[in-house]
Amino acid sequence: MSNFTGFDVEIDLNDGTIPIPVPNAVVQVRDVTNANVATGAGAIALANLVADANGHVASGTLPVAAGRTIRFTWVRAADGWCASLLRVTS
């Protein structure tokens, strides 16, 4: 097991206004430490995380060794908004 720090899921309209949090966002989690960047082969899917009502995903643990590179991904199926975040577990 290893730890990751919490984060928010937000939509930034890029107009100087404060980014809009995405409540209850479903965040996909993948261990991409050994993944092929071009093909994606080798990525390991982990259990999804769910943000709270403020779009915040709390710090927690993942069933991987420390030092693994994790990609968190959010996609809104309705209109295609998407974002991702790379983190290294500790």
Place this chain on the structure above:
Amino acid sequence: MSLAARDCLSLNIVARDGEAPVWYPPPAAPAASVQVWWHYEEIETVKDAKFVGMCAPGGQFAWPHNPEIDRNVRVYALALSADGTPTVSRLEDAPQFTLLFNRVTEAPEIGQNTPATTDSVEIGITRFARFARKRRVTVSANADMSGPTTVFLFDSEDYVARELPRYLTLSREAGALTTEEKFDLLTEGGSTLTTEDSLAALPRTIYLTVANSGGTGWTPESNILEVTFAAGDGTGGSAGDFDPTPRDSRNLDIIY
């Protein structure tokens, strides 16, 4: 146009519209306070700038100004942020502007002072403040002052106390102007101001106007004065007794 995936280095999962233009914060914020500096133009530089004061934007300042200096004033407004950081590191880079001054706005009045001779005529000038620093004399052969024959410029730098004289003498042959000392003038004794240009002789009848300047711009032209030089036999010259000298008067008859 491509669909591109890039690693996001932010602390959060942030979705952005890739087509939206990049937004930057406003490049400037209102100043918290302003420093005001000033110096005279021409005779001083920004290194001689004097500190007036500091206040919030919209405040007012006052500082002593000596009109005898006869120079416009350069003012600098150095804006500071709330923590005292100036917008520029050098004063010459700060927003600045020139305060123009003009202390003489009334058109002077001129008249012929003595009967004209064959080659010269004396002109009196009045209705100007002691702060008048420059004088422009326009001479024309036409009554409407069109096509000036010549234009003379005088600078009070040439005179004691920097005050323009109340008399000038127009010489026909040389086409030059001279100033002569009068009993109550502060001009240099016997001083003569002559233009350097070699001018052709003036026509016998001429028209002239005078304008003064006490800073920026000229006053309106004075009344148009018609002057006729005397003929070769000394007759026919225009007459005049215009006296521009200010003086007090008192009728002794009413003193008991």
